[in-house]
Amino acid sequence: MSTTDDLAPGTIELETDMRPQRLWVLPPIMAIALAMLLVFNSQGLAKWSRDLPPSTFNLHVADAAGWWHELMVKLGPAKAFEALRDAIGVELK
Amino acid sequence: MIFPTLNFLLFFLVVCPIAWALAITRAHTLHKLAIIGASYFFYAFWNWKLAFLLFGSVALNFAAGRLIDRTRGTPWCKRVVILAVILNLSLLGFFKYYGWFIESLDELLRALGMERELPFLEIVLPVGISFFTFQGISYIVDLYRGDLDRSRPLIDVMFFISFFPHLVAGPIVRAAAFLPQLETPPSPNRVFVGLGLILIMWGVFKKAIVANYLAVSLVDKAFFDPTAYGAVDLLFAVYAYAVQIYCDFSAYSDIAIGVAALLGYRFQRNFNQPYRAETLADFWRRWHMSLSSWLRDYLYIPLGGNRGGELKTYRNLLLTMVLGGIWHGAAWKFLIWGALHGGFLALERAIGFGRDSARWPTWRRALAVLLIFHFVCFCWIFFRAENLARVWEMLAGFGDWSRPTTLLTPFLLALIAFGMAIQFTPPDTLQRTDRLYHRLPNWAVGVLIGVSLLVIEAIGGDGAAPFIYFQF
Numbered sequence: 001m002s003t004t005d006d007l008a009p010g011t012i013e014l015e016t017d018m019r020p021q022r023l024w025v026l027p028p029i030m031a032i033a034l035a036m037l038l039v040f041n042s043q044g045l046a047k048w049s050r051d052l053p054p055s056t057f058n059l060h061v062a063d064a065a066g067w068w069h070e071l072m073v074k075l076g077p078a079k080a081f082e083a084l085r086d087a088i089g090v091e092l093k
Numbered sequence: 094m095i096f097p098t099l100n101f102l103l104f105f106l107v108v109c110p111i112a113w114a115l116a117i118t119r120a121h122t123l124h125k126l127a128i129i130g131a132s133y134f135f136y137a138f139w140n141w142k143l144a145f146l147l148f149g150s151v152a153l154n155f156a157a158g159r160l161i162d163r164t165r166g167t168p169w170c171k172r173v174v175i176l177a178v179i180l181n182l183s184l185l186g187f188f189k190y191y192g193w194f195i196e197s198l199d200e201l202l203r204a205l206g207m208e209r210e211l212p213f214l215e216i217v218l219p220v221g222i223s224f225f226t227f228q229g230i231s232y233i234v235d236l237y238r239g240d241l242d243r244s245r246p247l248i249d250v251m252f253f254i255s256f257f258p259h260l261v262a263g264p265i266v267r268a269a270a271f272l273p274q275l276e277t278p279p280s281p282n283r284v285f286v287g288l289g290l291i292l293i294m295w296g297v298f299k300k301a302i303v304a305n306y307l308a309v310s311l312v313d314k315a316f317f318d319p320t321a322y323g324a325v326d327l328l329f330a331v332y333a334y335a336v337q338i339y340c341d342f343s344a345y346s347d348i349a350i351g352v353a354a355l356l357g358y359r360f361q362r363n364f365n366q367p368y369r370a371e372t373l374a375d376f377w378r379r380w381h382m383s384l385s386s387w388l389r390d391y392l393y394i395p396l397g398g399n400r401g402g403e404l405k406t407y408r409n410l411l412l413t414m415v416l417g418g419i420w421h422g423a424a425w426k427f428l429i430w431g432a433l434h435g436g437f438l439a440l441e442r443a444i445g446f447g448r449d450s451a452r453w454p455t456w457r458r459a460l461a462v463l464l465i466f467h468f469v470c471f472c473w474i475f476f477r478a479e480n481l482a483r484v485w486e487m488l489a490g491f492g493d494w495s496r497p498t499t500l501l502t503p504f505l506l507a508l509i510a511f512g513m514a515i516q517f518t519p520p521d522t523l524q525r526t527d528r529l530y531h532r533l534p535n536w537a538v539g540v541l542i543g544v545s546l547l548v549i550e551a552i553g554g555d556g557a558a559p560f561i562y563f564q565f
Contacts, residue, residue, distance in 0.1 A: 014350060014362050017524045018288045023113060023281035025535050026355065029290070030106070032539025033546065040547050048099045085551040 040081040042072035094138040095560065096348045097297045104135065105352065112356055116278040124278055125252050128356070132257040136221070143219045146184075147260075151251050153180055154229040158244035161236050174237045178230055185226045188218055193423030221261030223420060227387055228254050232268040234391055240269035249275045256358070258349040262342075262562040264363040264383035271358075279357020287530040289354035290538070291523065294545055296347030299340035300560070301553035303508050307337040311500050316477055319486040323496025327487055329509065330500065334477050335470050336512030338561055339367065342381065345560045368469070368516040371461040372447030373437050376469060388417050406442065411435035421476070426484065430475040437468060 038045060042065075049065035052058040072078035094100050108131040115124035137144040157177035164170040195211050202209055232250065235241045245253075252275055259266050315322055315330030322330075346363035353360050363383050370376035377385045393413040399406040411432065418431020441447060447461065478484045519525070530538065 013359070014288060014292075014523065015285055015359060017521070018285055018527045019531055020283040021286045023117075023284045023286075026284070026286050028535045029286075029539040029542065032536055033542040034102075034106075036540065036543025037546055040543075041550055044099065044550065081547060081551070084547070088548075088551045 038068070039072060039077045042069040042078045043082070045069065094135055096345065096352075097301055100138075104131070109355060113279075113281060116357065117281050119278060121278045122248065125248050125275065128257075129248070129251050129255055132252075132255040132260060135257040136255070136260060139220050140217065143217075146219055146222070147225060147255060148251075150181070150184065150225055150229050151247075151254050153177065153184075154232050154254065155244075155247050155250040157233045158236050158250065161233060162244045170237065174233055177233045181226050181230050185222055188216060188222055190423045192216055224263050224265055225254050225260060227265050227384075227391075228259075228268070230391060231265070231387065232272075235268040241272060245272055245275075256353070258353040258356075258358075259360060262345045262349070262560055263381075264346050264349060264360050265387050266360055266383070267387075270361060274358055281357075284357055285354045285359075287527045288523070289351040290542065291526050291530060292347040292351035292354070294542060296344040296351065297546070298344075298549055299347070300344035301549050303512055304337045304341035304344065305553060307333040307340075307505065307508055307512075310502070311505050312337055312477070314500055316479070316483060316487070319483060319490045322490060322500060323498065324491050324494045325498045326496075326500045327490040329498075329506070331470050331474055331487070332509050332513075333505065334473050335368065335466070336509050338473065338477075339364070340512055341561045345562060366516045366518075366520070368466050368513065369462060370465050371450050371453075371458055373434065373441055373465055373468065375447065375450075376465055377434075377438070384417070388413050392416060403443070407439035410438045410442070414438065425481055426475045426478060429481075430472050433472045433475070 046062075046065045046069040049058070049062040052061060069078060094104060108128070111127050112124055112131070115121075115127055133144050133147070136147055154177065157173055160173045161170055164173055191214065195213055199209075199211050199213075202211075232241070232253065236244055249272060253266070253268060253271055256266070311326075311330050311333045315327055316334070319327055343364040350360045350363070361383060363381060365379040365382065367376055367380035370379055393409055396409040396412060397405055398409060401409075412435070414435030415428060415431040418427040418429070418434070421427045421430075450458070450461065453461070474487050475481075475484055478487060533541070
């Protein structure tokens with residue numbers, strides 16, 4: 001246990017020398033990142049929706065996610081992500 | 094609900110805009126209520142019945158706070174604090190130690206030939222109970238000591254104890270540091286977006302890649318049956334566990350701090366490159382800092398700290414660390430883990446080890462880092478092993494150098510090396526990364542985050558294992 005007193009509550013500020021910003025920079029960053037996940041990892045969305053507890057609403061969610069995944073497979077990005085996953089997986093395991 | 098999952102992402106995508114919309118429109122009470130509601134939803138996701146327990150803890154500490162205000166300056170004030178601490182610890186003790194106590198009593202009575210029908214209960218350990226109990230104690234003790242000027246309204250106490258980023262696995266936020274942040278709504282013109290995003294991405298990487306791979310491919314197998322493996326596998330399993338527990342636990346803290354930052358709130362740092370410590374006292378200034386400083390301020394110092402002479406200081410160190418060990422669970426292995434740390438801290442103090450470390454030459458510092466790291470690793474064996482029998486099997490296995498390595502692969506070795514290398518990066522790495530972040534346009538940051546998450550997803554594979562500290 002530390003017996004020195006250099007850890008007084010609230011003194012270890014991670015924000016020191018960090019630059020704050022306006023909140024408005026956050027939505028576009030999150031929107032782009034989210035869009036990339038939806039487009040390339042549509043399989044993850046479909047899998048998540050299939051694991052939801054059974055209900056009428058969740059059935060619609062699963063249908064929509066499945067439709068989206070099929071579309072992404074047809075258009076190509078989902079296949080590209082699967083190829084990346086396979087390549088990295090084989091390399092590592 | 095755990096952090097690096099789609100469930101949490103969707104939850105955050107709903108909560109974040111609502112919380113900010115209410116903060117921006119200066120609907121401060123509604124902003125707090127929205128975050129409290131979200132926090133209870135987050136907690137009820139595990140077991141909705143336990144949300145009542147969380148509220149019970151809040152109500153207890155809120156009432157104690159009001160009583161402390163009313164009785165300030167009278168002998169009753171101290172009695173209220175003592176009663177509130179006892180009630181908090183009783184709640185924690187019941188859920189954490191009741192089963193162990195009854196089992197031990199049953200064994201003892203059997204051994205004495207006095208078998209009795211004991212009230213065995215199936216008790217579910219509420220996730221995060223240790224953390225919210227400690228925060229409740231922090232609130233009443235800070236109030237009593239005057240670190241907080243007055244008790245706070247129920248809504249603030251609820252927010253402080255239940256705030257979802259720190260609710261289930263810390264960091265243990267201190268009342269005196271956090272509650273003043275609730276006096277005004279967070280400002281949308283001063284949000285540490287870079288800090289939040291960097292910490293979240295770094296945490297997701299450490300958890301999903303480093304901690305998970307090491308756990309599944311090496312640590313779990315070696316600790317499950319140490320007799321099946323030779324010394325090299327077992328030795329690296331211990332190193333791997335040291336890296337795994339750091340990457341797992343610090344990842345949770347990083348994501349928690351990042352999520353809070355994106356909502357406009359500040360938490361203190363919880364880890365600071367612990368395996369580069371040159372003394373064990375230094376290690377505890379860098380590891381789970383919010384717990385070690387909590388134990389110091391609310392246990393070690395009230396026990397007398399280093400004010401009663403050398404022997405009492407050693408006793409207090411040992412007692413604090415043993416109690417810190419038992420806090421992790423009712424088991425001999427945790428008690429031994431705490432006693433080892435407490436004993437070494439006392440020894441360090443007795444021989445003055447590291448007192449002049451600032452003047453040490455580089456080779457001596459390197460040697461000290463190696464010594465402390467290996468001592469910490471030795472203690473981790475007790476912490477990780479299922480029971481003491483497994484500990485002895487691990488220790489015996491270190492003598493068997495004849496067996497070939499079957500678990501260790503170049504990839505796992507690289508992960509261990511990576512986990513150690515990040516202990517020695519410059520202390521201002523976060524600030525440097527923030528400066529890089531600010532050079533990029535927003536769209537590039539979005540693309541970078543998207544690509545990083547896809548790569549992590551591709552490498553990390555399906556599912557997310559629970560964080561180690563959820564069980565405490």
